[in-house]
């Protein structure tokens with residue numbers, strides 16, 4: 001059976017499911033067939049030669065060297081949408097904390113707690129903590145995926161006007177969006193029009209620093225920026241200056257770092273977005289299910305470096321999983337080797353994502369080590385797995 005190493009604490013509903021299926025949890029990452037991870041930084045860690053998969057129990061994969069894994073035939077999974085509700089709830093909480101000075105008010109009560117005159121004093125003090133409502137405000141949502149779409153729905157229900165920007169929105173995601181979301185085709189239009197701006201995009205080469213000094217200059221005076229996506233999206237020096245001089249009223253972020261923790265008018269949380277029991281369970285269950293389907297059947301769902309393949313559960317025969325360059329002639333060579341080995345192809349699926357391709361073939365009989373070696377030696381082939389039912 002397979003061995004798994006956990007890089008972070010993963011909810012036991014996921015790890016128990018794997019244990020029940022006969023998986024062994026190992027302390028040594030080099031002995032593992034698969035790694036389970038949350039936010040541990042894997043960029044500096046060399047994956048062992050035998051590692052087959054990494055499953056991120058969460059959404060963001062900027063802590064994983066996704067491209068390097070693809071070069072070696074290591075499938076990287078995430079769990080899209082599994083923690084979106086938890087993040088949505090905290091984003092709305094962050095917006096409400098920015099509307100009135102709730103935190104200042106709570107601190108004031110705490111400091112005055114021994115004063116018998118507190119009730120009378122509170123009536124005088126409260127004007128210091130007064131603020132505005134979300135209803136009627138215009139809120140810009142950058143990134144309308146699993147989290148952004150849910151945030152937009154709640155804001156509309158609360159009476160806000162929502163403007164969205166997402167040039168890469170999938171057609172399926174677009175069908176699910178509320179028609180009342182105003183479509184911004186340019187980021188600068190959204191920034192200039194909104195009282196609140198909330199970020200829900202992944203940290204990629206393209207999005208890193210997207211809230212630059214130029215972007216901040218487009219924002220309305222007194223606007224609020226919320227960042228529950230990743231700190232790398234924001235030029236924090238430019239942001240600190242905008243908060244200092246009052247161009248922006250508040251920054252609400254889930255990413256405590258030396259810069260954000262010392263910013264004036266910032267509300268900084270310790271990366272709590274996905275930290276609910278429900279979200280942790282959802283992510284762990286989804287990560288475990290995807291890992292099993294890949295390790296036991298060769299199927300790939302929700303990978304960030306390979307396309308989707310689903311041949312259903314492995315039957316009586318065996319499967320060959322081939323990782324290869326997205327190049328001409330590979331499938332022809334593969335089928336030739338299988339035919340020469342007397343193996344009949346029962347089913348097959350081939351997907352490519354950018355430069356990387358994956359082909360899963362179901363054959364009628366057992367695949368010998370010699371056939372496996374022959375496939376491994378083919379041009380453009382990175383990795384070969386033979387999957388068969390355990391006797």
Ligand SMILES: NC(=O)c1ccc[n+]([C@@H]2O[C@H](COP(=O)([O-])OP(=O)(O)OC[C@H]3O[C@@H](n4cnc5c(N)ncnc54)[C@H](O)[C@@H]3O)[C@@H](O)[C@H]2O)c1
Pocket residue numbers: 058059060061080081083084087142143144145146147148165166167168169170173200201202203206207228229230254271272273274275
């Ligand atoms: N604070 C937390 O605990 C927490 C929890 C979950 C996710 N996150 C972060 O939030 C991000 C979004 O999560 P999600 O589940 O909504 O992911 P998602 O993949 O469902 O949605 C991301 C959306 O961003 C869009 N996008 C990509 N590049 C863009 C660009 N340049 N401009 C505008 N839109 C762009 C995509 O088209 C997609 O619709 C994650 O990648 C992660 O970094 C944080």
Ligand SMILES: O=C(O)[C@H](O)COP(=O)(O)O
Pocket residue numbers: 038039057058059060061083271273274275
């Ligand atoms: O990308 C995510 O899913 C979040 O940032 C959650 O990260 P965590 O699992 O480490 O809380």
